[in-house]
Amino acid sequence: SFVLTQPPSVSVAPGKTARITCGGDNIGTKSVHWYQQKPGQAPVLVTYYDSARPSGIPERFSGSNSGNTATLTISRVEAGDEADYYCQLWDGSGDRVVFGGGTKLTVL
Amino acid sequence: QVQLVESGGGVVQPGRSLRLSCAASGFTFSSYDMHWVRQAPGKGLEWVAVISYDGSNKHYADSVKGRFTISRDNSKNSVYLQMNSLRSEDTALYYCSKVGQFGENWLDPWGQGTLVTVSS
Numbered sequence: 001s002f003v004l005t006q007p008p009s010v011s012v013a014p015g016k017t018a019r020i021t022c023g024g025d026n027i028g029t030k031s032v033h034w035y036q037q038k039p040g041q042a043p044v045l046v047t048y049y050d051s052a053r054p055s056g057i058p059e060r061f062s063g064s065n066s067g068n069t070a071t072l073t074i075s076r077v078e079a080g081d082e083a084d085y086y087c088q089l090w091d092g093s094g095d096r097v098v099f100g101g102g103t104k105l106t107v108l
Numbered sequence: 109q110v111q112l113v114e115s116g117g118g119v120v121q122p123g124r125s126l127r128l129s130c131a132a133s134g135f136t137f138s139s140y141d142m143h144w145v146r147q148a149p150g151k152g153l154e155w156v157a158v159i160s161y162d163g164s165n166k167h168y169a170d171s172v173k174g175r176f177t178i179s180r181d182n183s184k185n186s187v188y189l190q191m192n193s194l195r196s197e198d199t200a201l202y203y204c205s206k207v208g209q210f211g212e213n214w215l216d217p218w219g220q221g222t223l224v225t226v227s228s
Binding site: 031033035037042043044045048049054084086088089090095096097098099100101102 | 143145152153155167169203213215218219220
């Protein structure tokens with residue numbers, strides 16, 4: 001079964017760039033999606049198809065995916081970006097959705 | 109706008125059953141696959157089940173296979189999760205979500221969730 005590995009936490013200063021990784025075997029061959037979840041709220045889609053952005057999501061959020069790692073990049077980080085971030089893909093071999101374990105982004 | 113409203117959660121004893129509902133509005137419900145995802149207190153997201161737009165295909169996480177059943181009623185714009193033989197580890201906030209586009213697998217948007225607590 002496909003496993004997605006995320007670092008438990010990432011810290012970044014305001015105005016800097018945060019990079020949150022999502023590792024998996026040949027993940028670059030799959031489409032990866034990212035969600036932001038703030039405390040007490042439902043998850044919100046921030047990127048899909050590796051790098052596409054839903055309407056309403058700031059351009060500061062971008063994604064990439066190659067080899068064994070997908071990355072969510074948040075530029076010019078703001079205090080309001082502090083949240084948990086989850087990567088997700090569809091595992092066709094098992095007919096199931098797979099989520100990474102989540103990364104807590106802390107804005108210093 | 110798209111709205112998903114879950115209901116049916118509550119406190120239930122181990123081994124008992126519960127049925128969750130998700131009422132959808134603001135989109136053509138019968139055109140989209142629907143998912144249930146859960147989140148145990150303080151934990152990450154765990155996918156539970158998916159049902160195809162017409163109800164013909166269903167898939168489950170190994171942790172709930174044989175105990176949970178997903179279904180939908182397109183005439184009522186609703187998706188359901190029948191949960192049997194509940195265990196303490198099923199305690200979680202249960203979200204329903206639609207896929208972002210027909211045939212795709214990203215989830216957008218999500219409901220606010222309904223809390224299930226399995227405890228004696």
